[in-house]
Amino acid sequence: MSSLKVLYAYSKGLRKYFVAxxxxxxxxxxxxxxxxxxxxDIIDIGIVQKDTSVFIEKGIQMMICALLSLICGLLYARYASKAxxxxxxxxxSIQYAKIQExxxxxxxxxxxxxxxxRLTSDVTVIQNSLINGIRPFARGPxxxxxGLVMSFIINKELSIIFLFTTPVLGIILFFIVRKVAPMYKYLQKAVDRVNQIIQENLTAIRAIKAFVRDEYEEDKFEKVNHDLAKISQxxxxxxSFNTPAFQFTMYAAIVGLMVLGVQMIQAQTMQVGELTGVLSYVLQIMNSLMMISNVFLLMTRSxxxxxxxxxVIQEPIELKSPSLPLTxxxxxxxxxxxxxKYDQNAKENVLTDIDWHIPSGSKVGVMGATGSAKSSLVQLICRLYDVSDGNIKIGQVDVRDIDLVQLRDMVGIVLQKNTLFSGTIKENLRWGNPHATDEQIKEACKIACADEFIEQMPDKYDTYIEQGGNNISGGQKQRLCIARALLKEPKILILDDSTSAVDTNTDHKIKEGLANMKSLTQIIIAQRVSSIIHCDQILVLEDGKISAVGTHEELLANSEFYRGLYLSQQKGANL
Known part of the structure; x- marks a missing residue:
């Protein structure tokens, strides 16, 4: 129930609508x-005594009650839907904002x-529970x-039957809720799996078509879809046992009341109108119990x-800005x-004893085999993750003592996986600087060599980019991401294998453009030696450890891994 308390706290400002x-x-x-x-009264007084005035008086009162009930029902619908x-x-909104943190x-x-x-289906389940639950939650009790009070007022002896039927219904409800409650958790997890397969399929649709894996993907979806259907069923x-069980109890109670009522009427201890009134309240009372049981089932699912x-809301944020940030x-x-290490319970470190100094304004390269933790190394600089031990300092200040916004503003990073959003080229570039002028955008694109293909497009910088940048090539995507990072005007620029999809000539032009930015500290991760040969120093990583550090010439002399990589690439270039 603690989760209900948390969500209740977030209803502040809306409670007046719920209360209304x-x-x-x-x-x-x-x-x-x-x-x-x-x-x-109409039956016992109006019909039996043939008093017409009772028909008119009670009939008007019934119409007034019905009209007022209708008005209140409409007002309920208005405030409930709004709430x-x-x-x-x-x-x-709260979940989305939290995820951004x-x-x-x-x-x-x-x-x-x-x-x-969680942002869609689970919130909808909560809303549906409220939509279908508020009314019976208030009406049922x-x-x-x-109903019990009125039925006892009409006839105490006949109303005793409720003392037997109510506990029976309570026991039925208890066993149904006990059985169903754990199943709703598995139901939502099954929805997760279906969404995961759909997401993967749509994201990789080109690869699926290229490898003719349509039937394989359909089989995968059929399996998770069948699992969802089975759990739902x-x-x-x-x-669904709830409804027939309650109906059986209700009709049993009605039969019992009819038997007792007829006997009491024959014994002249009760009038026909009283029996009719009690039977009406039986229907209302049983329906109220059914409402209450449905509320319990709705609550169980919600x-x-x-x-x-x-x-999602209470996930503790691992990385926070310091209370007293330093510059x-x-x-x-x-x-x-x-x-x-990514998981603090992991036995082995991803990076081990990294001790390295990068002077301000210098250009450094990082090389290593696949899986040597090159990307992990640079992600620590802008605190995408925190170190497990040791520390990283920028300008003699521990990154954990720098305000996160300031830190990430001063670090521009182009990761291996390039991401563009649906919108124009100009809108994508302004992610780097929302207030960038057209001249600043063109200058950044010129350094990144993105202007070469943008100027050839019919709409130039207003060209529409599809979701994920699917209507442009990988090399074009990389150059736009570099331009976007440059628009931040960062003090540190990290290029994580971000020119792997461009040709050697374009790569050379980009490096020349970046070389003119003298005050910029550059960290370049690359697979091609030609991309980092000009760097002031090059770090070689092997299995998350520093294998060698030095200039190109020093590494050729001292690093077997670097020398072998350089010679193999030179040999390939000469073929």
């Missing part, structure tokens, strides 16, 4: 409960498909209590979704005996 909705339901229900009592719609919007290590705790499900199968939403003196970088 519940209040109007209670008033509406109160008028409905009075109607059978008026009807009893639930705004609450769903608020929950989605996540560090990479937080995102590692969730599947992307699961986060999508009111009808139950007032089992869950709703047990939940609690699973509430827990999942709260997991770096320059753009120098120092790795002081840095150790790092």
């Amino acid at each position: 909705a519940i209040l109007f339901v209670i008033i509406e229900t109160s008028f409905e409960v009075i109607i059978p009592l008026l009807m009893s 639930i719609t705004l609450y769903g919007e608020k929950l989605r 996540y560090a990479f290590i937080n995102l590692d705790h969730f599947e992307t498909s699961s986060l999508i499900t 009111v009808i139950l209590l007032l 089992d869950t709703f199968h047990y939940a 609690i699973a979704s509430c827990n999942r939403v709260v997991e 770096p003196k320059d753009a120098s970088i120092d790795f002081n005996h840095v150790y790092f």
Whole structure:
């Protein structure tokens, strides 16, 4: 229930709408409960005594009650829809804002498909529970209590039957909820798996078509879709026991009342109108119990979704800005005996004892075999992850003592996986600087050699980029990402294998353009020696450890790995 308390706290500002909705339901229900009592008077007084004035008086009262009930029902619908719609919007916004605060290590705790499900399906489940739950939640107890009171007022002896039927219904509800409650959690996880397969399929649709894996993907989807259907079937199968069980108890109670009522009428201890009134209240009371049971089932399902939403909201942010941030003196970088692993419970480190100094304004290269932790190394600089041991300093200040916004503003990073968003080229570039002028955009594109292909496009900088940049080549995507990073005007620029898809000539031009930016500290991760041969120093990583550091000439003399890589690439270039 703690998750319900958390979500209740986020209803602040909307509670007045919820209270108004519940209040109007209670008033509406109160008028409905009075109607059978008026009807009893019509039968016992109006019909038996043939008093026409009773028909008119009680009939008008019944019409007034019905009209007021209708008005209250309409007001309930207005306030309930407003409350639930705004609450769903608020929950989605809170989750989305929280995800934006996540560090990479937080995102590692969730599947992307699961986060999508939590923002959409789980919030919808909560909304549906409220839509279908507020009315019976308010009506059920009111009808139950007032119905019992009214039926006892009409005839105490006949109403004793409720003391037997109510516990039976409670026991049925207990066993149904106990069985169904754990199943809703598995149901939402099954939805996660379906979303994951759909997401992977749509993201990799070109590869699927190229390798003719359509049938294989269809089989994968059929399996998870079947699993979802099976779990849904089992869950709703047990939940559906609720209605027939309650109907059986209700009709059994009606039969019992009819038998007792007929005997009491024959013994002249009760009138026909009283029996009619009690039977009306039986229907209302049984329906109220069914409403209450449905509310429990709705709560049971929504609690699973509430827990999942709260997991996103209460995920502890691993990386935070310091309370008293410091400002770096320059753009120098120092790795002081840095150790790092993605999971603190992992047995081995990804990076081990990295001790390295990068002077401000210098150009350094990083090389190593696949899996040598090159990308992990540079991601620590802008605190996409925190070090496990040791520290990293920028301008003699520990990165953990620098405000996160300031730190990431001073570091421009182009990761291996280039990401562009749907929108124009200009809109994508302005991610680097929302206030960049057209001249600044063109200058950044010129350094990144992106102007070469942009100027050839019909709409130039207003050319529309599809989601993920699917309508441009990999090399064009890389150059746009470099230009976007340059628009930040960073003090440190990290290029993580970001020219791998461009030709050697273009790569050379980009390096020449960057070389003119004298005050910029550059870290270049590359597979081609030609991309880093000009660097002031080159770091060679092997299995997350420093193998060698030096200039191109020094590494040719001292590093067997670097020398072998250089000679193999030279040999390939001469073929």
